[in-house]
Amino acid sequence: MMSGQEQTAPVRADEDARRLYAGMTLIRRFEETLLELFAAGKLHGTTHTCIGQEADAIGVISCLEPERDVVVSNHRCHGHYLAFTDDVDGLLREVMGRVGGVCGGKGGSQHLFRGNFYSNGVLGSTVPVAAGMALAEREKGTGAVATVFVGDGTLGQGVVYESLNIASLWELPLLVVVEHNGYAQSTPSRLQLAGDVEARAAAFGVASSRHDTTDVLEVRHAAREAVDHVRSTGRPYFLVLDTYRFSPHSKGDDFRDPDEIAERRQRDPLEVGAGLVSDAERKEIAAAVEQRLADAVEHALAAPVAAAEPVRAGAGQGRA
Amino acid sequence: MSVRCGQALNAALHEIFERDERVYLLGEDLLDPYGGAFKISQGLSTRWPDRVLTTPVSEASIFGVTAGLALRGYRPILEIMFGDFVTLGLDQVVNGIAKFRAMFDDRVTVPLVVRTPMGGRRGYGPTHSQSLEKLLVGVPGITVVAPSECHDLGALLSDAVADDEPVFFIENKLMYGRPNRRPENGRVDELSCAETGGRYPALTFSGNGFGRAEATLVTYGGMLPAALDAATRLILEHEVFTEVVALGRLLPLDLEPVLDSLGRTGSLVTVEEGTLTGGVGAEIAARVQAEAWGDLSAPVTRVAARDGIVPSARNLEDDALPGVEDVVAAVTQLERVGG
Numbered sequence: 001m002m003s004g005q006e007q008t009a010p011v012r013a014d015e016d017a018r019r020l021y022a023g024m025t026l027i028r029r030f031e032e033t034l035l036e037l038f039a040a041g042k043l044h045g046t047t048h049t050c051i052g053q054e055a056d057a058i059g060v061i062s063c064l065e066p067e068r069d070v071v072v073s074n075h076r077c078h079g080h081y082l083a084f085t086d087d088v089d090g091l092l093r094e095v096m097g098r099v100g101g102v103c104g105g106k107g108g109s110q111h112l113f114r115g116n117f118y119s120n121g122v123l124g125s126t127v128p129v130a131a132g133m134a135l136a137e138r139e140k141g142t143g144a145v146a147t148v149f150v151g152d153g154t155l156g157q158g159v160v161y162e163s164l165n166i167a168s169l170w171e172l173p174l175l176v177v178v179e180h181n182g183y184a185q186s187t188p189s190r191l192q193l194a195g196d197v198e199a200r201a202a203a204f205g206v207a208s209s210r211h212d213t214t215d216v217l218e219v220r221h222a223a224r225e226a227v228d229h230v231r232s233t234g235r236p237y238f239l240v241l242d243t244y245r246f247s248p249h250s251k252g253d254d255f256r257d258p259d260e261i262a263e264r265r266q267r268d269p270l271e272v273g274a275g276l277v278s279d280a281e282r283k284e285i286a287a288a289v290e291q292r293l294a295d296a297v298e299h300a301l302a303a304p305v306a307a308a309e310p311v312r313a314g315a316g317q318g319r320a
Numbered sequence: 321m322s323v324r325c326g327q328a329l330n331a332a333l334h335e336i337f338e339r340d341e342r343v344y345l346l347g348e349d350l351l352d353p354y355g356g357a358f359k360i361s362q363g364l365s366t367r368w369p370d371r372v373l374t375t376p377v378s379e380a381s382i383f384g385v386t387a388g389l390a391l392r393g394y395r396p397i398l399e400i401m402f403g404d405f406v407t408l409g410l411d412q413v414v415n416g417i418a419k420f421r422a423m424f425d426d427r428v429t430v431p432l433v434v435r436t437p438m439g440g441r442r443g444y445g446p447t448h449s450q451s452l453e454k455l456l457v458g459v460p461g462i463t464v465v466a467p468s469e470c471h472d473l474g475a476l477l478s479d480a481v482a483d484d485e486p487v488f489f490i491e492n493k494l495m496y497g498r499p500n501r502r503p504e505n506g507r508v509d510e511l512s513c514a515e516t517g518g519r520y521p522a523l524t525f526s527g528n529g530f531g532r533a534e535a536t537l538v539t540y541g542g543m544l545p546a547a548l549d550a551a552t553r554l555i556l557e558h559e560v561f562t563e564v565v566a567l568g569r570l571l572p573l574d575l576e577p578v579l580d581s582l583g584r585t586g587s588l589v590t591v592e593e594g595t596l597t598g599g600v601g602a603e604i605a606a607r608v609q610a611e612a613w614g615d616l617s618a619p620v621t622r623v624a625a626r627d628g629i630v631p632s633a634r635n636l637e638d639d640a641l642p643g644v645e646d647v648v649a650a651v652t653q654l655e656r657v658g659g
Contacts, residue, residue: 070392104425113424118391122415128381129416132388139344140393159411162381169376316460 017276020062020216022285024054024270027079029289030088031247033297034078034095038251042301044097047109050079052214052246055269056179057083059219060147060239063227066116070137070146072130075110076179076245077119080149084117092296098303105306116144124150124157127176131163134172138234145230147175152193153184155200164204167236174236175226176201181245186255201238208238214269216276325469326496329360329435332474333397336481337368343481344389346382347399350374357401358437358496383409383434387417390432395481403438403490404450417486418461429484433477437491439542439593440641445632451542451594451625453490457571457603464571465520466490468544470501470508471568479519490570492542511548511564520569522577526561527551533561535618535651536581538604539591540567543642547591550647558652570600578604579612587618589650593641596624618654623647 031049038047050057057079064071066084073080081091087102094101095109102114110121118133120126130148137144154160155178167174184192201208207229211222219241226239244264248254277285323331336343345364347356351374355362365372375382379400386398400406406413413434420430440449456464463485467476469492480487503513503523511525525548526533539547544566554560563581567574582588588608590601605620623642631637 102425103423106425107423111419111423113420113428118424120416122411125384125411125416128384128412129388129391131381132385132390133392134388135385136389136392136394146388159380159384162376162378163384165376166378166381166385170373 018281018285020058020220021270021273021276021282022289023058023062023083024216024273025285025289026088026292027054027057027082028270029293030082030091031078033293035247035251037096037297043095045095045108046250047078047095048076048250049247050076050245052264052268053179053181053243054079055214055216055219055273056149056177056241056243059216060149060177060223062220063223064145064147068116068142068144070116070130070133070144071118072126072133072146072148073112073117073119074123074126074149074151074154075119075121076151077110077112077149081112081114081117081119085114087114088292088296089299090114093300093303096300097306098300099306100300100303101306123154124159126150127154127160127163128166131167131172131174134167134174134236135170138173143231145173145175145227147177149177149179151184152178152180152182152189152197153187155197156184156192161200161204164201164206164236164238168204168206171235173230173234175230176236176238177223178238178240180240180242183245183249183256185249186253197240198238206236206238208240210240210242212242214243214267214272216269216273322499322501324496325473325498325500326358326360328473328500329477329491329496330362332477333361333364334367335474336478337364337371340395340481341371342393342395344371344373344394344396345399346373346375346386346396348375348377348401350399356399358493360435360491360496361399379405379408380411383412384416386432386434387412387420387430390430390486391420391428395431395433397433397435397481400434400436402448403436403452404447406434406436406452406456410455413456413462414459418459421485422461430486431484433480433483433487433489435477435489435491437493437496439492439494440630440637441494443632443634443637446629449630449637451592453488453541453570454592454594454599456488457573457600459571461486462571463487463569464490465569466541467520467568468523468539468541468566469495469498470503470513470523470544470566471521472502473500476520476568483519490541495542498545508548511551516577522568522574523566524577524581525551525564525566527555528561530563530584531561533563533585535560535562535587535589535654536565536578536585537562537589537591537647537651538565538567538578538601540570540600541593543591543593546642546644547647549644550651553644553648554651558648560651562651573603573607575604575607575611578608579615582608582612582615586615587654587656588616588620589623589647589654590620591623591642591647593625595627596622597627599624618656621650621654623650
């Protein structure tokens with residue numbers, strides 16, 4: 001059973017604006033902190049930061065209810081995770097391979113699970129899984145929306161279209177959010193993406209909209225319409241958000257034109273959203289975020305490294 | 321008159337659906353009157369129209385949809401029409417289904433079952449006749465069950481659905497039409513038959529009441545009839561006694577029944593329908609020589625399909641796939657150390 005349009009409890013406008021701005025600031029500084037830790041040789045493995053795309057994570061996820069809605073994210077998942085769970089310590093320790101990491105250090109940066117949040121690292125593979133979760137929630141009658149975040153690069157994967165077909169055919173409460181940052185890793189859209197992005201959804205009878213904005217309020221307005229559509233009709237929605245990633249795909253692998261990056265920095269969501277809070281509040285938020293991250297780093301570095309566990313009976317033990 | 325294996329599986333599905341409303345079935349062409357390409361799902365969509373979801377031809381996606389259902393509290397069964405098509409969903413299997421539980425720190429389970437028929441001898445040609453379970457046996461994190469026509473098929477399928485691990489349930493196309501020959505009073509026809517306990521048991525067959533014999537044939541699934549026929553012929557034509565072990569589960573691999581039999585026979589022949597290289601027999605051989613070197617009086621020999629395609633024409637197909645003659649020859653040609 002669909003439970004109809006349900007809204008989160010109303011918050012005062014100034015408190016709401018402050019939350020949005022603080023959320024974006026936390027994501028920005030978390031990601032920058034990770035890159036600093038990598039540069040300092042304190043992180044092992046890899047990371048994909050979402051610096052520049054914070055308005056998407058905060059704008060969309062502020063429309064969801066973490067207690068019942070489901071989010072499935074991808075390799076670039078830290079912003080979505082923090083927006084949905086606010087679990088700075090669990091994520092940092094996970095990326096650092098320490099005890100207290102949300103997945104015990106086994107998942108690392110791109111494989112996270114907590115509550116109703118899941119992420120996985122193979123592009124496109126997440127879309128049918130999210131569709132299956134949407135089906136499960138529909139069958140249970142929870143009224144939940146399953147949201148899956150993908151990028152424009154993922155539109156090259158056939159399984160996305162198989163899943164859009166199924167989501168439309170079976171009327172699944174699935175919201176597909178395409179964060180279109182213009183690049184598939186290092187490859188610009190003009191070399192990997194033909195045709196019209198929204199028309200892909202239209203071909204399957206899936207409602208869609210596209211928004212070229214880094215304004216978190218505009219993103220949220222668009223996401224609110226999308227989420228309401230899914231919740232009230234039970235049908236999928238395809239939300240395309242044009243954005244830009246200031247940071248490299250991963251750590252040092254950036255070959256884009258610096259002028260292009262500089263031009264896009266004019267639309268930095270933190271600058272565009274600066275008016276959400278006063279100067280004094282901004283300083284206060286920044287200080288609070290710095291303190292929180294500094295504490296998290298200190299505690300993570302002090303935590304023991306993740307311990308190995310035995311493999312299960314009958315499985316190969318690595319030597320036979 | 322025993323029921324046929326296909327009927328046993330169909331009846332089990334009906335019981336499973338009756339028992340647990342978290343069980344859903346997804347797959348292609350499932351709806352009645354069609355009831356799935358091999359009719360194993362017949363009747364389910366009529367009785368439970370809301371829990372049988374016939375899907376588009378989209379294996380890559382339906383593996384993922386099934387995983388999503390399992391992660392959120394259901395116990396879905398996915399029917400893949402031909403085992404050959406599992407390849408289309410392997411990303412979901414290797415990078416999702418097999419990994420979710422471990423990489424999410426043991427805080428989720430993915431209790432799904434993928435039912436799919438493997439095997440040739442029906443002239444379907446190179447892309448509809450393979451035995452690809454060896455690909456799955458190389459994927460840690462899943463369970464691979466491959467029952468034979470002498471297993472309690474209904475019990476094994478019920479156990480698979482009740483299992484918290486993702487289970488591949490490998491069926492065999494020829495098996496569907498053959499009788500489900502369960503042991504009666506410890507015998508199947510002229511052979512003694514012992515069954516291990518627990519889920520997915522192994523069956524061990526002996527022609528001389530588990531006395532000393534010359535070789536153990538370890539096999540599974542659709543190759544059991546060939547192995548049993550070979551065992552009978554070895555007795556009648558060569559006066560050679562063997563034991564036949566039909567594994568119920570290929571992954572994780574439980575070698576105990578094989579080692580137990582080896583203690584009475586001293587040599588091992590692996591028998592499978594898939595191609596030789598990198599096969600299930602290779603894994604068994606490697607483990608057995610590590611665990612039971614002292615029991616072996618001859619090198620482990622493998623009987624498998626020739627590396628290559630399964631051709632369509634009957635004579636070519638017969639030529640490519642292992643048969644009774646190959647098993648008999650493998651046993652009679654065992655090279656005993658110092659023998």
